[in-house]
Amino acid sequence: xxxxxxxxxxxxxxxxxxxxxxxxxxxxxxxxxxxxxxxxxxxxxxxxxxxxxxxxxxxxxxxxxxxxxxxxxxxxxxxxxxxxxxxxxxxxxxxxxxxxxxxxxxxxxxxxxxxxxxxxxxxxxxxxxxxxxxxxxxxxxxxxxxxxxxxxxxxxxxxxxxxxxxxxxxxxxxxxxxxxxxxxxxxxxxxxxxxxxxxxxxxxxxxxxxxx
Numbered sequence: 001x002x003x004x005x006x007x008x009x010x011x012x013x014x015x016x017x018x019x020x021x022x023x024x025x026x027x028x029x030x031x032x033x034x035x036x037x038x039x040x041x042x043x044x045x046x047x048x049x050x051x052x053x054x055x056x057x058x059x060x061x062x063x064x065x066x067x068x069x070x071x072x073x074x075x076x077x078x079x080x081x082x083x084x085x086x087x088x089x090x091x092x093x094x095x096x097x098x099x100x101x102x103x104x105x106x107x108x109x110x111x112x113x114x115x116x117x118x119x120x121x122x123x124x125x126x127x128x129x130x131x132x133x134x135x136x137x138x139x140x141x142x143x144x145x146x147x148x149x150x151x152x153x154x155x156x157x158x159x160x161x162x163x164x165x166x167x168x169x170x171x172x173x174x175x176x177x178x179x180x181x182x183x184x185x186x187x188x189x190x191x192x193x194x195x196x197x198x199x200x201x202x203x204x205x206x207x208x209x210x211x212x
Contacts, residue, residue, distance in 0.1 A: 001037075004130060005145035006092045008122040010115045016046035023047070033073045039086060040077045048075050096121065099186045104179050113176050120180045123154040128191055137207045 007026060011018040027033065038044045078085035109117065126149060129142035146154040162170060162178035163185060170178060204210070 001088060003145050003148040004092065005149055006122060006125045008093075008118040008125075010111070010118055012111065014041075016050055019044065019047045020050065035074045035076065037076045037078070037086070037089075040080045040082075044077065048077075051075075092125070096125065096183070096187055099183055099190075103182045103186070107175075107179070109176070113172065117176050117179055120156065121183055123156060124180075124184050124187070127153040127155070128188075132209050135209060137209060140209070 007030065009022045009026060011022050104117075123146075126145040129144055131143050133139065133141045133143050144153045146152060159177050159181070161181065162174055163181045165174075165178065167175055167178065
């Protein structure tokens with residue numbers, strides 16, 4: 001909620017067991033959580049019920065009784081059929097969904113290819129600029145969600161540009177990189193446009209920090 005960081009996780013189905021497994025992966029990589037806010041989907045409600053039952057079971061109390069206070073977190077559901085109550089996290093992926101449908105569409109990806117692609121997209125989203133780190137003209141650095149995760153913007157290995165290459169001439173993994181590059185190109189363009197502060201009379205002065 002504070003860092004605006006985004007975590008994208010791929011699941012094989014919408015059953016409660018799959019969601020609990022995804023939640024375990026999230027905690028294993030991001031650390032224990034204190035509060036969880038989510039939609040009121042039936043799979044989330046079911047997962048919450050099973051977790052509550054596990055927290056109250058004798059097995060749980062016996063194994064991690066001394067640690068229970070730290071592992072139990074508060075789960076808050078938004079009202080049913082009210083996605084606007086989750087505006088903060090919905091806004092983080094809304095524009096991505098728009099471009100994902102038009103670029104990836106119904107492409108047949110394996111689970112591994114799909115997981116790799118969304119992880120790379122997650123890194124792009126968490127490298128987006130939130131604000132300048134200083135007002136010094138000679139300091140072009142910016143604050144991103146990646147700074148809160150690893151202390152710096154998330155980067156990736158350089159790849160050849162496949163954005164204008166015909167899909168049939170690429171291998172499957174090159175095709176995945178092409179999707180990633182096209183998604184980044186379109187999403188970043190929209191995001192940078194949203195960062196611009198438009199006014200009828202721009203008041204740019206020498207020495208001000210601007211984003212190109």
